Amino acid sequence: MVEERGVAVAVEPGAIWVETRRQSSCGQCSARAVCGQELLNKLGRTENCNLVRALNSYPVQVGDSVTIAVPEQVIVKGAMLVYLMPLLLMMAALVICEWMQLSEVGVIVGAFTGLLVGFAGVALRSRALQQRGEAQPRVVGLLPRES
Template identity: 50%
Template sequence: MIEEQGRVVAVESGAVWVETLRKSTCSACSAKAACGQGLLNQLGAGARRGYVRALSGLSLQVGDAVVIGVREDLLVRGSILVYLLPLLGLFMAAGLAQWLALGEPLVILAAFAGLLATWYGVRRYSLRSSDDPAAQPVVLRALLAAEGRTETLPVSK
């Protein structure tokens, strides 16, 4: 499970909204001067706060520090859906247009049509599966700060 620490900013029935700080590892990379990500980090784009809705069975309040988690397989599946499938749609549509011996402008147009059609399919799939509890982040534990020490409350599975 991939874990991230954050702070509760809103509470719903059975879920909380958690604010996290996006971290960058650019300071540890030797190629930071020649990297676009390093440039964005220097411009301040890497220090944005993100808001995540996470399922929770704990009694939490606004301001509580929590650790949220996402299953690794969900991250891999999401990456494949968002990055790989639209590219495959682009290449398959362009290849089909090329196989049909269409002119270059039509091959380019077919490639964009394949990209957009696949993107639309991915978007519809993600909207349909957005309510699936197995595909959402969960609060793993709450961090309690009492008299200068931090304790963790494990979440029962």
């Protein structure tokens, strides 16, 4: 499970909204003195918060610190879906257009069409996963309140 800590900012039936803070790994990196990434982080947005909706079965109240998690396989499947599906469909369309002996412009248009179909497939699949709640983060722990 990939876990992240955050603070509950809103509660709704069966779910909560959690504010998490983006962490920079620059503080632990030995090359931070010669790398421009830390400077870019300082110059960039000062607002480094994310708002995430997480499924919940704990008695959470606004202001509680929680741990949310997503299974690793969901992240791997998501990455495969987003990166591979459009490319594979583009390559398949390219091969089909070449096999049909289309002109060079026809092959380019066919490959581009395959890429667009791949993007549409990613959007449909991610919408279906979201409706089923498979890729939805879940609250896995309620941290004790600070006094």
